[in-house]
Each structure stands twice: as C-alpha cells, then as structure tokens.
Amino acid sequence: MWEAALRALICPPSVLAAQLDRLAGVIGLDTVELGIIPFSASLKIPPATAFWMYDDSRVIVETWHSELWIEDEVGVSTYLRTWNTLKESAVYGADAHRAISAARRTLNV
Structure with a gap:
C-alpha cells in the first residue's frame, strides 16, 4: 500500500482514523502481509x-x-x-505500524 493512501482524505477524518486503526490491527496476523511503501522509498x-x-x-x-x-x-x-x-x-511489521500511526496522528481525532 502506498503511504499516500494512508493520508488521502477521501472520507471524513473520523472514518479514515477508524480505517487506519483497523490496518494497524491486522499487522502481525498470520493471514495478512501488510506492507507500506513510504514516501521516502x-x-x-x-x-x-x-x-x-x-x-x-x-x-x-x-x-x-x-x-x-x-x-x-x-x-x-x-x-x-x-x-x-x-x-x-515496502516496510513491514513495526516500520509499517509506525507509518500508519504517523498518518493517524495527523488526523487529530
């Protein structure tokens, strides 16, 4: 997933915050491999x-x-x-979680 997808406000901030929380929650699940391609990649x-x-x-x-x-x-x-x-x-695991958390913090909700 591109980092931009974590930050694009195509929905209300509260909805995006919930989506980001869900993404953060799937990191580490056996059936999911979530990688984030950071802006700096x-x-x-x-x-x-x-x-x-x-x-x-x-x-x-x-x-x-x-x-x-x-x-x-x-x-x-x-x-x-x-x-x-x-x-x-892409980055995975803790690095992916940090990217999601950074995007979440910018929402201020």
Whole structure:
C-alpha cells in the first residue's frame, strides 16, 4: 500500500482514523502481509493502478471505469513480477505500524 493512501482524505477524518486503526490491527496476523511503501522509498517502478493478487491464478485490477479480472498465465505473471518489485520498496511489521500511526496522528481525532 502506498503511504499516500494512508493520508488521502477521501472520507471524513473520523472514518479514515477508524480505517487506519483497523490496518494497524491486522499487522502481525498470520493471514495478512501488510506492507507500506513510504514516501521516502526508492522505487524501481512508479505508482499505477490498484490491483489485488489472488494466489497465482487471478489478478483483479481497478481502473477508473472498470474492474479487470486477469486470469491468463502471462497477465498474472506480469502482475506477480510487479508485486514482487513493489514489495522490495515496502516496510513491514513495526516500520509499517509506525507509518500508519504517523498518518493517524495527523488526523487529530
């Protein structure tokens, strides 16, 4: 997740605060790997559209006008490489928690 997503006020501050609290709460769960790509990260690829990986068989890409379900091997492989590249720039665990907490503190709620 890009750090900017933690700070974008696309909802009331109280709602964003609750969302940030939930994100902080999932760090450390066995079934969740939450990485934050900080503003200070060195990036090998630029930010682009949001996407979700579902094992090695499906990727869902969100664009402005549609949701794309990619299930062909070449397409999924492209997003898997993208995911692995982005993971290298992310922080996890305590560092991710600090990024979330810093964003939460700016809300003053």
